[in-house]
Amino acid sequence: MAAPAVRDDAPAKRQKAVVALIELRNFTRMSEVLDPVKVLALADDFFALVARAVVAHDGEVFAVQNDSLLAAFRNRATTRLAQQAVNAAQAIQREFGALAESWERGYGLKTAIAQGLHLGETVFGNAGPAVSQRGVVFGDTVSIAQRLVHRARAGEFVLSEVLFDTLAGAGIDLEAAEELPALELARRAPIPIYGVLLDTRLDFT
Secondary structure (H helix, E strand, O other): EEEEEEEEOOOEEEEEEEEEEEEEOHHHHHHHOHHHHHHHHHHHHHHHHHHHHHHHHHOOHHHHHOOEEEEEEEOOHHHHHHHHHHHHHHHHHHHEEEEEEEHHHHHOOOOOOEEEEHHHHHHEEEEEEOOOOEEEEEEEEHHHHHHHHHHHOOOOEEEEEHHHHHHHOOOOOOOEEEEEEEEEOOOOOOOEEEEOOOOOOOOOO
């Protein structure tokens, strides 16, 4: 599986970043019906595909949690990191199709990836038990990305308006993006969001 970011002794910092949550849909069902060895092998395939796309677009993998992966894009101009994050999301969306088809042929189960991306101030550093600290990412940006992935339907990714506008301001047009009902959060204004959909919508969430 893709390893979380290891401790690098860098000082804690707050910086602007795009945080991405990538979730494998219907994996719980697969884990219930397949042999455990096969479950772990398929998980490795999923995490490897996602991590390759993230790293290929200069992102970092920070955590693997159950059926999802947390990644971040930082240390560059805002427009550049926004573009790289969305390029990675599109690559993941595009490349997972072949893997999903092979899994369905082999095991009779449908799967898909859903993604949530948000741009904002984020805390980076090291945390965890003293003997095994890891690179971590914390803050409101992470929480919103988590909410966005829950809004995404199977096969699509959802991004916040601030990320969408950052791309648009640089002349980068996400032609496939559609405005969705705003994300409602307690004690704050609704957050406008956009979804990038597949040509053919999948029949499960």
